[in-house]
Amino acid sequence: MTFSAVSPDEIAQPKPELRIGFLLMNHFTLMQVAGLVESLRFAADESFSSRQIFCQWEWMTCDNQPVTASCGLPVSPTAPLDFNQHWDYLVLAGGLLEETRNPPAWLLDAVREIHARNIPIITLCSGAFIVGNAGLLDGKRCAIHFTTRDEFRQRFPKAIPVIDKTYIKDGGIISCPGGTAIDLAADLIRKHCGEMRAEKGLQYLLVDNGKSRSTKKATGEAATLLYDNPAVRKVIDFMRHHLDSPLPLSEVAEFSALTVRQLNQLFIKNTGYTAAVYWRRMRLEHARKLMSDTDSSIHAIATTCGFSDASHLVDWFRKQYGETPGSFRKRRRDVEKLVKP
Incomplete structure (x- = not known):
């Protein structure tokens, strides 16, 4: 397996739907990184073209020099380490x-600053020790891995x-201790790029369909694994069933x-957001999904997602997604044109 940068000519100009920065520690575990990025690769483009269109990723190291995986494979960074980038996730790939x-x-x-900016941090293998040392796991x-x-x-x-x-996932930290990380990748892709692209990766990586369904149920349903606090899970479920109802927070x-x-x-404590902000982000994510999957008007989507009118949705959508x-x-139409044969 070779990790290499994609040439600028191959990268589509439209903004990707999922952008991840990988910080590879020396002697990182290859299997988890490979499972995560190979899933992204299949979701990023049509067929096997491997262009970074829907998803983009960058390889970085602490000193901008090559590192060696725990199995002995040397890997060179494709981008300088820059914590000011606006990733959707930062991966700390340990080993x-x-x-x-x-x-x-x-x-x-830097990790504390990333966390303060509400950029979720993914820890692979011993990457959890980094966020632990940063004091970000207290009470979470x-x-x-059982050996550690x-x-x-x-x-x-x-x-x-x-x-x-x-x-x-707890408090903005997503910890993945071992294995292939394919189930984690599928849930990230499902959230940002849709169900079809998540299933495409599972199929191309020969993950059994029955297993993928059970994995989805175990990791993605009703935030069961996202937040350990039962009261938070109960409220999130309530919010999910009232996306179209702008109820006062006092009723929640x-x-x-x-x-x-x-x-x-x-x-x-559990999500990094106030209840109102978390609920609004849920409604905005639902609105964006409807914009991707339906031809409904912005006004209709605003009503469905609990916004007072189209202008209200447009204002918050711009603030959230830029x-x-x-x-x-x-942009979605432009991307679809790029991936058509």
Whole structure:
């Protein structure tokens, strides 16, 4: 397997729907990185063309020099390390513990800043030790490999290690302890690029359909693995069933038997957002999906997603995604033209 940069001529100009930065630590575990990026590759373009259209990714290292995977494969970075990039996710690809037990202070500062910017951080293998050292796992569940459980507990006594999950999302950190990371990749693609592209990757990677359905149920349904707090899961499920109803937050709090202040504190701790912001982001994601999958008018979508009118949706859509619904739809059409034979 060869990791190489895609030439500028091969990269489509429209904005991709999923952009991931990979920070490869020396002696990183190849299998997880390969499973994640190969899934992205199949979702990024039609057939086997492998152009980075719907998805884009960059390989980076701490010193902008080549690193060596734990199996001995040398890998060169395709982009300089720049934490100011606007990724949808930053992957900390760890491997041998010697490389992640005591990360440098500048890296810990950068990871904290990324987290403060609400960019989700994905840890692969021992990458969890980096965010643990940054103090971002206190009170949070973290999926780790069973061989590192004792040391992890000793180093991070305030974290909650879990050894029987393929991945866990808690408080803006997505931890994946081992395996191929294909199920994690499928859920990310499903969220950002749609069900068809997620299934395409699973099919091309010869993942059994029955297994993929059970994986989806285990990892993607009703945020079961996303947030460990039952009250948060209950409220998120309530929000999901009321996307078209702009209810006052006081009614949501009443449903959860909490005060508005308690509800917001609970959501900030578990999701990084207040309850109102989290609910609005859910409604915006649903609106974007409807814009992608239907020909419904912006006014109709606004009503379906609980916005007062089309202008209200347009304003929040621009703030969230940096473009208007109209430009988003045009970009989608432009991308579709690029991938047609």
